[in-house]
Amino acid sequence: MADSRALRRAAAIVGAAETARVDVQPDRSELSLHSEAALAALADAGLTPADVDGLATAGPRPSQIAEYLGIVPRWVDGTSIGGCSFLAHVGHAAAAIASGYASVVLITHGESGRSRVGVERRVPSPATPWGQFEMPYGVFGPPTMFALPVVRHMARFGSTEEQFAAVAVATRRWAQLNPKATMHDPLTVEDVLASRLVAWPLHLLNCCLVTDAGGALVVVAGDRARDFPRPPVWLLGRGEAVAHQNVSQMRDLAVSEAYRVAGEEAFRMAGVGPADIDHAMLYDAFTHTPVYMLEALGFVRSGEGGPFFAEMRTAPGGELPINTNGGGLSYTHTGMYGMFAILESVAQLRGDAGARQVEGVELSLAHGAGGMFAAGATLILTNQG
Amino acid sequence: MAERLAPQLTSARLPPQATPESAEFWAGLRRHELRIQRCRACGRHYFYPRPFCPQCWSTDVEWDTASGRATLESYVVSYRPAPGFEDRVPYVIAVVTLAEGPRMMSNVVGVGLDAATPAERIAELLPADLPLEVLFEGAGTLADGEPLVLPLFRPSSAESSATNGG
Numbered sequence: 001m002a003d004s005r006a007l008r009r010a011a012a013i014v015g016a017a018e019t020a021r022v023d024v025q026p027d028r029s030e031l032s033l034h035s036e037a038a039l040a041a042l043a044d045a046g047l048t049p050a051d052v053d054g055l056a057t058a059g060p061r062p063s064q065i066a067e068y069l070g071i072v073p074r075w076v077d078g079t080s081i082g083g084c085s086f087l088a089h090v091g092h093a094a095a096a097i098a099s100g101y102a103s104v105v106l107i108t109h110g111e112s113g114r115s116r117v118g119v120e121r122r123v124p125s126p127a128t129p130w131g132q133f134e135m136p137y138g139v140f141g142p143p144t145m146f147a148l149p150v151v152r153h154m155a156r157f158g159s160t161e162e163q164f165a166a167v168a169v170a171t172r173r174w175a176q177l178n179p180k181a182t183m184h185d186p187l188t189v190e191d192v193l194a195s196r197l198v199a200w201p202l203h204l205l206n207c208c209l210v211t212d213a214g215g216a217l218v219v220v221a222g223d224r225a226r227d228f229p230r231p232p233v234w235l236l237g238r239g240e241a242v243a244h245q246n247v248s249q250m251r252d253l254a255v256s257e258a259y260r261v262a263g264e265e266a267f268r269m270a271g272v273g274p275a276d277i278d279h280a281m282l283y284d285a286f287t288h289t290p291v292y293m294l295e296a297l298g299f300v301r302s303g304e305g306g307p308f309f310a311e312m313r314t315a316p317g318g319e320l321p322i323n324t325n326g327g328g329l330s331y332t333h334t335g336m337y338g339m340f341a342i343l344e345s346v347a348q349l350r351g352d353a354g355a356r357q358v359e360g361v362e363l364s365l366a367h368g369a370g371g372m373f374a375a376g377a378t379l380i381l382t383n384q385g
Numbered sequence: 386m387a388e389r390l391a392p393q394l395t396s397a398r399l400p401p402q403a404t405p406e407s408a409e410f411w412a413g414l415r416r417h418e419l420r421i422q423r424c425r426a427c428g429r430h431y432f433y434p435r436p437f438c439p440q441c442w443s444t445d446v447e448w449d450t451a452s453g454r455a456t457l458e459s460y461v462v463s464y465r466p467a468p469g470f471e472d473r474v475p476y477v478i479a480v481v482t483l484a485e486g487p488r489m490m491s492n493v494v495g496v497g498l499d500a501a502t503p504a505e506r507i508a509e510l511l512p513a514d515l516p517l518e519v520l521f522e523g524a525g526t527l528a529d530g531e532p533l534v535l536p537l538f539r540p541s542s543a544e545s546s547a548t549n550g551g
Contacts, residue, residue: 124399126400126401126402126528127401127402127403127528131399131401131402132401132403132404132433133401133433133489133490134490135399135401136400136533136535137492137535138466138467138469138473138476138492139467139478140465141465143465144461144463144478148460148478148490149480150459150461151508151513152459154508154513155459155513155514197464197475197504198465199461199462199464200461200464200504247490248480248488248489248490249433249488250480253459253480
């Protein structure tokens with residue numbers, strides 16, 4: 001039986017780019033955010049769309065992106081499991097490349113999450129489990145659903161509103177080192193708790209931004225990685241999981257099973273453990289999501305995530321730099337933020353991160369969330385060939 | 386940036402639409418019965434309705450009427466109303482654990498929470514594991530035109546008595 005460990009370094013990211021702006025762009029359609037990032041990522045790799053024979057995307061259908069770019073890829077992946085889809089795509093691309101299904105895989109993201117320009121409207125059906133068993137109770141967007149488990153985390157582990165607020169504070173400190181970040185103003189725990197209530201225990205500043213931006217990656221075989229102009233970033237481990245669709249069906253509201261399963265597989269494949277990781281991107285849709293991830297991925301024990309952030313151990317100067325671009329909370333969050341988590345891991349591993357560069361990063365972990373604790377996907381990346 | 390959360394652009398709230406598998410759940414609510422399913426093979430209850438047990442995958446399943454007793458598993462207090470909920474802000478969206486075991490989403494009502502309640506008081510009014518009991522509230526019509534009744538929850542009478550007695 002095949003073992004995923006045979007795919008360590010089988011694939012590498014040789015092109016990576018995002019749109020020039022990542023804040024609010026009402027003058028741009030969603031598809032043009034995809035194409036700007038895609039063309040820039042290909043240029044970063046010294047390639048053009050003519051070189052692409054594999055395509056993965058989420059949001060718009062892959063056929064829509066192929067049409068827009070004018071390409072006919074022979075391998076396609078439209079896995080759409082929410083914001084972590086692009087992390088899953090990288091893992092799938094590695095398998096596709098190793099099996100010969102594709103040689104140059106382009107992964108694109110673009111989302112007019114804030115301005116909603118050129119966005120396909122999707123109306124949820126009232127006959128789905130969600131339409132029948134959640135919608136009637138007044139759920140309204142991610143704050144009401146993604147935050148539903150938090151009270152159980154607080155009850156089980158004693159985590160506090162102040163600890164969750166500290167996640168936003170630590171992340172803002174990174175954003176202040178990133179000129180491209182949307183938010184730069186100083187932020188305190190008191191500011192977060194004084195911001196208006198959205199869905200208690202969430203205040204406004206516990207919630208991510210909503211922006212318009214795109215990003216893209218080019219993935220090729222690991223043994224070709226040095227043939228491209230930029231410093232290569234190899235895929236060492238990947239994992240993914242889906243646990244439920246509707247948050248009311250989450251089996252243990254204090255622990256994310258999807259994040260745990262994805263992380264365990266990524267570490268097993270990579271042959272490393274949490275203590276080996278130099279830098280991490282933990283998808284911060286809300287201040288509680290990195291806390292659940294830190295625990296589910298085994299960086300700390302369950303219940304220790306809140307104090308870890310509150311002690312500023314993830315902030316600039318801390319022992320485990322997390323969300324160094326400023327995160328979904330302060331950098332950008334289009335809706336499916338996972339692409340930007342990968343891009344920051346790549347930037348750190350390439351030494352491209354400017355004032356926020358973490359010294360000596362050799363292993364970076366990116367973990368994405370999909371839906372309302374529904375899905376998770378993990379990548380462990382390295383610049384060591 | 387003044388406003389950080391984008392407006393939701395989905396259409397106005399649609400009434401739920403029963404499927405053949407869930408019709409008995411919705412019909413039961415009209416009789417003020419909370420109907421859930423039980424697996425004859427493993428003996429466990431489950432929710433939401435489906436034609437097999439999601440825990441042991443047996444298809445030997447039956448309908449049962451839940452006691453209506455539950456505990457508060459987790460919740461948010463929503464200050465941004467969904468369409469149709471404008472006059473109810475703030476309202477409690479909860480996951481409750483039924484006495485029989487399954488979890489379901491609902492609203493918890495009758496806890497003395499209003500727009501003037503300071504955030505610091507919320508956890509006192511709604512402690513985790515609070516005992517609850519079901520109440521049945523008419524909420525318009527289902528997509529097929531039948532009356533829509535929803536199972537909501539309030540602090541259980543025993544709990545209220547204990548509080549009043551204290």
